[in-house]
Amino acid sequence: MSKEVFLETITVFAMGALPWFEIWTAVPLGVVLGFSPFTATVIAIIGNVLSIILMIALFPHLKDFITRKFRSKFAGVTKKDASPRQKRFLKIWRKFGLPGVALAAPFFIGTHLAVAFCLILGSNLYQTLLWITTSIIIWGIVIAVSLDMGLGLYEQLVT
Numbered sequence: 001m002s003k004e005v006f007l008e009t010i011t012v013f014a015m016g017a018l019p020w021f022e023i024w025t026a027v028p029l030g031v032v033l034g035f036s037p038f039t040a041t042v043i044a045i046i047g048n049v050l051s052i053i054l055m056i057a058l059f060p061h062l063k064d065f066i067t068r069k070f071r072s073k074f075a076g077v078t079k080k081d082a083s084p085r086q087k088r089f090l091k092i093w094r095k096f097g098l099p100g101v102a103l104a105a106p107f108f109i110g111t112h113l114a115v116a117f118c119l120i121l122g123s124n125l126y127q128t129l130l131w132i133t134t135s136i137i138i139w140g141i142v143i144a145v146s147l148d149m150g151l152g153l154y155e156q157l158v159t
Contacts, residue, residue, distance in 0.1 A: 016047030102131030
């Protein structure tokens, strides 16, 4: 593996691991850097999932800090007072619970924030990891297939 490919791989991995960027940015970036949609997706998923595992592993040690920071944002929040992000999260949480939040997280609020909120609200660490990982993989596949189909259509139109 050349130094350039190694740096590109690390870049896609890091983008997948970073909150707010995650797989939505990492997969297209990987394709732009020359990876196939499949390869870019695998690298981005690994980065995203490993950062979630690290977050969950550190959660017991950071629980007080995270709870102070975020629980107050949910305690006694009325629909009128809640931010749009809080409204989306709480609506999905109340209606679908952990599976719904995990599956919607990459699209609506981001996986890192969803993990923090779910754990603060008392979700089991392992169930949270399972559902978030499943969600990341599903959305990664959706992005990869969409990119592959879009690139195929583009090639047909250009040639």
